[in-house]
Amino acid sequence: MDIELAKKFYRQMVLIRRFEEKCVEMYSKEKIRGFLHLSIGQEAVAVGVMHALKDEDTVVSTYREHGHAIARGVAPERVMAELFGKAEGCTHGRGGSMHLFDAATRFYGGWAIVGGALPLVGGLALADKMQKRDRVTVSLFGDGAVAEGEFHEVMNLAVLWQLPVLFICENNLYGMGTALRYAESETNLARKAAAYGMEARQVDGMDVFAVAEAAQKAAEEVRDGLGPIFLECLTYRFRAHSMYDAELYRDKNEVEQWKKKGPLVVFQKRLEEEGLWEQIGADAAEKEAESTVDAAVDFAENGTLEPVEDLAKFVYSEEVMHG
Amino acid sequence: MGEAKETTYREAVREAMREAMKRDERVFLMGEDVGHYGGCYAVSMGMLDEFGSERIIDTPLCESGFTGAGIGAALNGMRPIVEIMTVNFVLLALDQIMNVAAPLLHMSGGQFNVPLVIRMATGGGKQLGAQHSHSLEGWLAHIPGLKILTPATVQDAYDMVGLALADPDPVLIFENALLYNEKGMLDTQAEPLPIGKASVARSGKDVSIFTYGISLFKALEAAKTLASEGIDAEVVDLRCLRPLDDETIMASVRKTRRVVIVDEGWKSGSLSAEIMARINEQAFYDLDAPMERVCTDEVHLPYAKQLEDAAIPQPVKIVAAAKKAVGS
Amino acid sequence: MSEFVMPSLGADMESAVLMEWKVKEGDPVKKGEVIAEVETSKGVIEIEVFETGVVEKLLVEPETECKVGTPMALIRAEGEAAAEAPEAAGEPEAKSEPEAPPAEAPAEEAPEPRVSPEPSAEVRASPAARKRAAELGVELSELATGPEEVVHLEAVEAAAAKGTAAKPEPEEKAPEKKADEVPKEEVTPKAARKKEAPEKKAAQEDAMRQAIAAAMSRANAEIPHYYLSTPINMTPALEWLEQRNAGRGIRERVLPAALLIRAVVKALEHVPELNGFWRDGAAQTSESVNPGIAIALRRGGLITPALLEAQTLDLDGTMQALDDLITRTRSGKLRSSEMTRQTVTITNLGDLGVERVYGVIYPPQVSLVGLGRITEAPWAEGDALCVRKVMHATVAGDHRATDGRTGALFLDTLNDLLQNPEKLQ
Secondary structure: OOHHHHHHHHHHHHHHHHHHHHHHHHHHOOOOOOOOOOOOOOHHHHHHHHHOOOOOOEEEOOOOOHHHHHHHOOOHHHHHHHHOOOOOOOOOOOOOOOOOOEOOOOEOOOOOOOOOOHHHHHHHHHHHHHOOOOOOEEEEEEOHHHHOHHHHHHHHHHHHOOOOEEEEEEEOOEOOOOEHHHOOOOOOHHHHHHHOOOEEEEEEOOOHHHHHHHHHHHHHHHHOOOOOEEEEEEOOOOOOOOOOOOOOOOOHHHHHHHHHOOHHHHHHHHHHHOOOHHHHOHHHHHHHHHHHHHHHHHHHHOOOOOOHHHOOOOOOOOOOOOO | OOOOEEEEHHHHHHHHHHHHHHHOOOEEEEEOOOOOOOOOOOOOOOHHHHHOOOOEEEOOOOHHHHHHHHHHHHHOOOEEEEEEEEHHHHHHHHHHHHHHHOOHHHHOOOOOOOOOEEEEEEOOOOOOOHHHOOOOHHHHOOOOOOEEEOOOOHHHHHHHHHHHHHOOOOEEEEEEHHHOOOEEEEOOOOOOOOOOOOEEEEOOOOEEEEEOOOHHHHHHHHHHHHHHOOOOEEEEEOOEEEOOOHHHHHHHHHHHOOEEEEEEEEOOOOHHHHHHHHHHHHHHHHOOOOOEEEEEOOOOOOOOHHHHHHHOOOHHHHHHHHHHHHOO | OEEEEOOOOOOOOOEEEEEEEOOOOOOEEOOOOEEEEEEEOOEEEEEEOOOOEEEEEEOOOOOOEEEOOOEEEEEEEOOOOOOOOOOOOOOOOHHHOOOOOOOOOOOOOOOOOOOOOOOOOOOEEOHHHHHHHHHHOOOHHHOOOOOOOEEOHHHHHHHHHOOOOOOOOOOOOOOOOOOOHHHHHHHHHHHHHHHOOHHHHHHHHHHHHHHHHHHHHHHHHHOOEEEEEEEEEOHHHHHHHHHHHOOOOHHHOOOHHHHHHHHHHHHHHHOHHHOEEEEOOEEEEOOOOOEEEOEEOOOOOEEOOEOOOHHHOOHHHHHHHHHHHHHHHHOOOOOHHHHHOOOEEEEEHHHHOOOOOOOOOOOOEOEEEEEEEEEEEEEEEOOEEEEEEEEEEEEEEEOOOOOHHHHHHHHHHHHHHHHOHHHHO
């Protein structure tokens, strides 16, 4: 057990957890508006997957992407500022929670149409392949996206053209309010990808070590040109789909059961079993997370608003952005 | 200035793509049947042999998938030309165009531009029935973030490919399918008229006819008839539906004070309505008569020839509209 | 001490009903703990508290609907003394955050009321023709060859080229405001007269005559007129008016013409059958009383713009409106509604010395009220003979719409009002 790595994993998961909890508070106080989709319970997937990536790799996610963005390296203060709609946000306040973009970390969004970004993923990988670059494009999406036509189109294209994509399916068992069994004839999602001839695997999405290991291995294979890989992460969200959701579609007990095997709990149990829990510095991690999140809120509070006169900016490019 | 030679619209497009691909290795063509088949309208005939299957890519039938792939490739350093076989199939890719390509620059706060070119065949008049006869270029011109080009002449068919590829933002090019065989003069060295500029195809003083695409030729034919009856029509080729060239349009309205718009889309909520609204906003006091327009009748185009011909704009309808506008 | 408020849970959530408190006063709470259940349009949702401490006070009873942001409880933070006065919450309330100004459209100008340049706003002309006509001072109404005809630019330019006089009245409101109109009005007629040859002026007047002739012929032909007349003792009204005006500045004084108009309007309220139209074979009374007031134009001719909604004006209001109407008529700034919405016409040729007016009704109106000159005349009061200021009032009525009885009732009412002028306030 690499204790330094374990500490890093823990710190990141705690940071994401506290960040998301702070978002609940900020939303309740109307600092954050619109839609807010939290990844509480799914921290292990974000942290484990991002660990497997290099700087030059590309990440495409969905609207439940705060954890992905932070784990990828987008500064929490820039994420919070974005949620507050400030110009200092990573998307200059124009995107909000569902549209986090960051060119510096090759974080290509933040997308609100379920499955809508999957074809884009194919294209990003196609370009890497054409330009013979050693990059992996990581595509994160949920179980709901698997029903969309775009999912199937990109599965086919990815295998057909041998595109260097690592497809991460965060299966948290529910679309917005519809359990997987009401949405899919085949609920074993890895089998769907396999039907396209893709290498498809499953992993326990609550165990950050398992996720990291599986993602690492898969990313290496993709990078080596062995074709796209589909990694289904079995996970669960502890909160509702979004803030305004009475969760009429699932049982409270089910939620409680999953909380008992959540990523922080699983992590702690594992480290305790190995007698290494004390070395993790959980208190320090909590304090650090608290201060980072508080600083992020301050940064966001003190941010500025993009002037209304600039509304029409960036409809078209003013100059060529990248060659 | 080079020499102008006569060529077909189809060959002009092909030539432009070939030149672009030879010059810039980032350019590639992707679409249904563009490779082995040689292109549904034979536009890319021979290009697979010339450039190979890595640059001339036959896609499966997945408009959303391959349009999105084009977007992704453009984001990541390539200069793809996506060919959607006809505008009738663009509906399958509409989410990618409207929700991914068009908004991305604005939505990402200026971080990510999409230098993508999408080419499509468009138009009716070939007895292909309701699902294969749409003219949706005006409808797509509603969307901010896109540029919409409608080359009518052989010269523009050539020039616009290059202009589109040089543009840092998504550009859609609409080629009327009935134009591919048309012959015209092409000077590959000529300085192209930029995106957003309309062109006065025929100068006149009595009435302005604004149009684009294949309707340009119908308007020019109508202008001949009108001339023989003493009405001197000015015919303006819009060339670009988004952005529209307000300056050229209003200058023409100021000159003739009478307007006819020829638009192959259905008139309700159409490009012709948009142009009329702009003329109302910018040149109301110059009008000497209500504006007229000739559009496709509000029907999905039928198969039977006489019905289809009656539904779409024709020179005789343009003549009638022009006469009404001048009050004769 | 901090306030726990009703949280916002969604963009379209305005309020929720507190269903149940999960804590009591005095209970300790931890950050993230569920503190209550609230009912929203989407169902019952648990809401959580964002700090650790003790529930000091519950401010809201169950079954109460609370708007988002309503304080629901007070939470005493860990280590805080119990009796402290409530502090402002650590997080500023949502409202105190500098709010972005709502995305405003670029400052819109109030739409300028469209002003027609000339009295005969029924002329159909293209925008270019109107603009040019205004610039050249061409009278559009002279160019329309019929009600369905549209005047085009060519006609205006041809007319101007023939050298017809520039109108004395300045132009319609173009987007740029023109310089001070009144001096121009003084200048132009002289300049115009200098330039125009006598034949051309006659030609212009002739055209107007033709138009009037056509209109009047039509009215007389179509409408079966009846006429009634009555003398009215104006002395009480005029004395009353004089007293009322005494002690008022010039601007607040009411002229007899306004008093008469007010009386007619009020009389029409009592006899509404005379205020309206004959259309499609039926009488239509109008709720609004918009009397067309005959006003002489300096260059000759008569125009009858409407005093709109006169029934809503009191005596002072009527005077102000009349003043304004005359000013604008003389400066050519009438609104098209004033030219088209008359419901009755009042013609007062008294100042020309005419005793009685038997006018021709303007279709589709159904009556015309004529007011003659006020003269000193013998008047019987009781058994005695005296001299009073007497005015003859006439009414011409469309016999299809009303009969003599109605007309008589109207004149009777008019007389009564003028004998009791305080009713006209």
